[in-house]
Amino acid sequence: MDLATLMYVSYRAMDERVLTAMRAAGYDITAAQSRIAQRIDDEGSRLTDLAERAQVTKQTASQLVVALERQGLVERVPDPADGRARLIRFTERGRAAAQEAMQVVIGVEQEWAEHLGPRMTAQLRAALARLREVTDPYA
Amino acid sequence: MDLATLMYVSYRAMDERVLTAMRAAGYDITAAQSRIAQRIDDEGSRLTDLAERAQVTKQTASQLVVALERQGLVERVPDPADGRARLIRFTERGRAAAQEAMQVVIGVEQEWAEHLGPRMTAQLRAALARLREVTDPYA
DNA sequence: TATAATGGTCAGGGATACTGACCATATTGG
DNA sequence: CCAATATGGTCAGTATCCCTGACCATTATA
Numbered sequence A, B: 001m002d003l004a005t006l007m008y009v010s011y012r013a014m015d016e017r018v019l020t021a022m023r024a025a026g027y028d029i030t031a032a033q034s035r036i037a038q039r040i041d042d043e044g045s046r047l048t049d050l051a052e053r054a055q056v057t058k059q060t061a062s063q064l065v066v067a068l069e070r071q072g073l074v075e076r077v078p079d080p081a082d083g084r085a086r087l088i089r090f091t092e093r094g095r096a097a098a099q100e101a102m103q104v105v106i107g108v109e110q111e112w113a114e115h116l117g118p119r120m121t122a123q124l125r126a127a128l129a130r131l132r133e134v135t136d137p138y139a
Numbered sequence C: 001t002a003t004a005a006t007g008g009t010c011a012g013g014g015a016t017a018c019t020g021a022c023c024a025t026a027t028t029g030g
Numbered sequence D: 001c002c003a004a005t006a007t008g009g010t011c012a013g014t015a016t017c018c019c020t021g022a023c024c025a026t027t028a029t030a
Helices: A003-024 A031-037 A047-054 A058-070 A092-116 A118-135 B003-024 B031-037 B047-054 B058-070 B092-116 B118-135
Strands: A074-078 A086-090 B074-078 B086-090
Touching (some): A003 A031, A003 A092, A003 B003, A003 B118, A031 A047, A031 A058, A031 A092, A058 A074, A092 A118, A092 B003, A092 B118, A118 B003, A118 B092, A118 B118, B031 B058, B031 B092, B047 B058, B058 B074, B092 B118
Antiparallel strands (some): A074 A086, B074 B086
């Protein structure tokens, strides 16, 4: 099995775990919404930036933000620095959700670390970080 | 950045490379179609098995197979062992496409290996394979 | 100040993937 | 041996994702 497929398998497993946990916690969120939400800065982010970071068009990003907004997880406020722009930022509820999701990620990573052992875990992280240098267009 | 997201970044880069190359070679294939096609055995596979391996419903798998069939990449033949089932297998053109895709994957992996060096590449593969033991429901 | 660039939205469409209902063939328990 | 159940697939309908193209408002630039 090639490296990319191996990565996909585990990525997908994580995704599944996080979404299941979030649904159990009462958040009706999807994978794509989560990928956008993960990229919102604490001070708020512009749609264009979110789109670029998530590697989707701004139209797609906009749609996902609308969905997050409908669930009361984010809000859009005017950007004081630019009359055209609006800042997307977490609501209280959104921040709580983000933290909850992060807890799940940390938990799953701990499970993984237990299975791999500390040495292999460190090697995995180092290799992936290094690989990112040539695979992440927005690094 | 968490491990799963790091994996997603590189997985996605590979995906992009393969699809771009395939389109350049005249195959009008999508990522989802490719994920199904990758799982077709040389002797042919049943829809249900493909669906399970790709972790989608059989309805979704069926739809993707139809798309591959329309492009002349796969064909469906009755399964001699079971009157209900049909075997999905590559056509000549499909086999050629699969090989072409494999070449691209190998090429990209070589690029990655050059960036990481042989030691880190081996560590990455070993760690991912090990991780798969706890993340792949159909391993 | 006219032109171009940037931040976003609206409209429309194709692909992906799901649930639910259903049919045909195989398998199994009585 | 046959009724009940399981399995392999299809059909229909729908939500989400993500795209292209067209467009508007504001900002930056020549």
